[in-house]
Amino acid sequence: MHERMNIGTDPYVLPAPQTIVGSMLDGKPNFMALAWVSRFTHTPCLMGIGVNAKHATHRAILETGQFSINFPSVDMVNETDYVGLASGNRTDKSTVFKVHFGSLANAPLIEDCPISIELELFKHVDLETHSLFLGEVKGTWTEDRFMTDGYPDITKVRPLLLSMPDNIYWSVGEQKGKAWHDGKALRDTLKTKR
Numbered sequence: 549m550h551e552r553m554n555i556g557t558d559p560y561v562l563p564a565p566q567t568i569v570g571s572m573l574d575g576k577p578n579f580m581a582l583a584w585v586s587r588f589t590h591t592p593c594l595m596g597i598g599v600n601a602k603h604a605t606h607r608a609i610l611e612t613g614q615f616s617i618n619f620p621s622v623d624m625v626n627e628t629d630y631v632g633l634a635s636g637n638r639t640d641k642s643t644v645f646k647v648h649f650g651s652l653a654n655a656p657l658i659e660d661c662p663i664s665i666e667l668e669l670f671k672h673v674d675l676e677t678h679s680l681f682l683g684e685v686k687g688t689w690t691e692d693r694f695m696t697d698g699y700p701d702i703t704k705v706r707p708l709l710l711s712m713p714d715n716i717y718w719s720v721g722e723q724k725g726k727a728w729h730d731g732k733a734l735r736d737t738l739k740t741k742r
């Protein structure tokens with residue numbers, strides 16, 4: 549029997565997807581490493597990111613109303629970490645990545661990232677230290693080599709993951725099941741009317 553213990557209020561989201569947020573800072577691309585990210589709704593398709601108010605990215609998103617969320621592959625650890633160490637407030641990070649643009653002029657998309665998403669700011673909520681920026685997805689960009697049967701394939705994308713507070717980057721492990729499927733037998737066994 550293991551005793552459960554309350555270890556505080558840090559939620560330990562293990563793992564977090566590691567992303568790079570792109571924005572246009574004073575007319576030039578700027579990038580920051582970002583792990584506090586999630587999808588929230590289907591239609592419109594909204595994604596949220598938590599950005600510290602001191603970051604250059606915070607100002608850029610508020611000024612332009614646009615940003616990108618890029619998913620680096622495990623091969624991009626060094627570049628990803630670098631844009632999390634240097635701030636656009638003091639350093640020009642505009643040439644770290646080759647960029648292209650989709651339909652939004654202020655959402656630079658990273659060519660080397662297997663998946664890049666362009667978003668228009670939908671709503672923002674100012675919190676104590678950070679802001680929650682909710683963006684509406686306007687386009688998701690990838691390449692044929694990252695797809696299988698018309699969809700991005702996790703084994704080809706090879707996304708980068710993060711654990712905190714040990715601050716370690718990880719890769720994805722092996723498949724463990726199938727969603728909306730593997731619980732069916734249990735559902736049928738436990739079927740009880742309210």
Ligand SMILES: Cc1cc2nc3c(=O)[nH]c(=O)nc-3n(C[C@H](O)[C@H](O)[C@H](O)COP(=O)(O)O)c2cc1C
Nearest residue numbers: 580581582583584599600603604605632634635636
């Ligand atoms: C692995 C990693 C994850 C990070 N995740 C976030 C995050 O989710 N939110 C945030 O505000 N800052 C995060 N940061 C910190 C910013 O990336 C960092 O302060 C960056 O220099 C800000 O750049 P900017 O001032 O050009 O916007 C992270 C940094 C690293 C290294």
